[in-house]
Amino acid sequence: MQDPEEIEQSLFEAPPMAEQERMCEAVLFASADPVSVRDLEARLPHGSDVPQALTLLQKRYEGRGVRVVKVGDTWAMRTAPDLGFLMQKETVETRKLSRAAIETLAIIAYHQPATRAEIEEIRGVSVSRGTIDQLLGLEWIRLGRRKMTPGRPVTFVVTPVFLDHFGLETARDLPGLKELRAAGLLENRPPPGEAFGEDADDSQPELFEED
Amino acid sequence: MQDPEEIEQSLFEAPPMAEQERMCEAVLFASADPVSVRDLEARLPHGSDVPQALTLLQKRYEGRGVRVVKVGDTWAMRTAPDLGFLMQKETVETRKLSRAAIETLAIIAYHQPATRAEIEEIRGVSVSRGTIDQLLGLEWIRLGRRKMTPGRPVTFVVTPVFLDHFGLETARDLPGLKELRAAGLLENRPPPGEAFGEDADDSQPELFEED
């Protein structure tokens, strides 16, 4: 934390940390969508230490009915999950996802960036019309970088909206990810005897790339 | 406050006061409208002392960036009035882009750099000045290099702001028509044997392929 004395001396002093904290609190509170650190920095007075203010704020809300959570590079206030039962009135009925859509979503989340061919290889059926469409419409997936393999296929990755919806800080927090990786089930294993065209080389390193 | 002993003894005991407080906190936070004490009592476990929980909650938020306020007979959480200036950016109204603008934008994204004449040729209708101005104003497109063709027409290209908004790394990651069709994103299918817009020119040569 900055020394208060020092702050007093500077010409355009940043407000005290406690004040920065309540400023972050107000902005996060007012906004239904997660707010980026950059956006907070643009709103708070010059010289504010937003990451520190957020850390303090998060601590302050520990164990409360409302929590301060990190979603990718953004922050948001959300009610504590154990109190969901109080909120029946607020529950929004979401359209039920088909089994195909759920599996496709999971494959994209755990294998990202995932091409359509990879999704089909894992599920053993072609991706049906409307499945990708639906997931894009929910803004749970988006286009990733094209694969550097023949045909340069488009890839899909999950979005911050997905992370926010499932209460994940990063895609690394996906349930069971470590076990799957340890069991080798996230590898792109070529069928024996087939020269593996599409994605033998670069799929693993790209997994969960930082942006 | 109720005597803890007494709570222990009752068959369906109310949760501890701290728990009641965080329940009120979560409900006030998530509700779209201010909540009445009666409504809170209906949601909280039987035997809860809502007025007391609210008083404690209000006290807890004193001096914070968020306040618990009484509005008539109802309760709500609000950002502290002195921090309203931080919220200025909060009041944005989002509107869907018009179909003409989306189509123009799509053509620029897929064909950049694109001249106005090219956009008009692809869309089959003239592009209004307002559409281009709107896209320029949004900073989703900008002027590219002039074309080295008669008249040296100006061209349009998409911007990093565009890529950011649509969650793309480069415009090249946009799927082509074949991929759109494969992903089921095209509403209609062309009649069998018919070549598709983009691929129309190369389908015939494929019939008589050069080796």
Next chain:
Amino acid sequence: MSDNLFQEDKVSVTDRLAAEALIIDVDGYEGPLDVLLTLSRTQKVDLRKISVLDLARQYLVFVEKAKELRLELAADYLVMAAWLAFLKSRLLLPPDPTEEGPSGEELAAHLAFQLERLQAMRDVAARLMACDRLGRDFFARGQGEDVTRIKTVRYTATLLDLMQGYARIRTRDDFRPFVMDRESVFTMEQALERMRGLIGYGGRWTDMASYLPEGWDNDPVRRRSATASTFAASLELVKEGHLEIRQSEVFAPIELRKVDGTK
């Protein structure tokens, strides 16, 4: 089942029952891999220790039974059946050292891997959907901020809007009635008509290429079409006795000459 084609398999009653249970709802399965995964559960073992041979047998029973019941099976079910029959033979026969390609064990191991992976993805998909979810278990701020100071209009569009918009424009033209694009096709009738007019001047051996119509020799597509139709027309004229045709060796120019004293 006296006419059982798979005599070597002593198909057990339980296999039959399992297969019949599956067949009742073929449409409920998402492809052959899904059926295999379901069948593998009847073995009640760890997927890594599954008997692929048994599984192949169970699947073939399933397909055979479906055929008997005259159920429509999609092509990929039959492709899988053929592949499993092949795999089964590889697993049963001693390896042939002269044979190329992966061994039966390798193929079986890969199938087991695919099944395990599909099962794993289903498991995590279920875990994912059971996560605490926004709007169900935890909630965002419910109330719009009441401070309305600056009202700016922000235009927005999604990636889906963009892609669908583009697709809409680019496919608008696709719905004209179906016609073959014929600008680059020189028909045999056209060639025959042209040759009949020219053949009177062909007293000497002449390269067929010189008979090609003007403007059809610079574009490869047009040249091919014109060459093919001119050649076909030439053969027709030979048959009619108007022309002689020769080629000195493979890929040498084809030469034509008028037959003297036309009958």
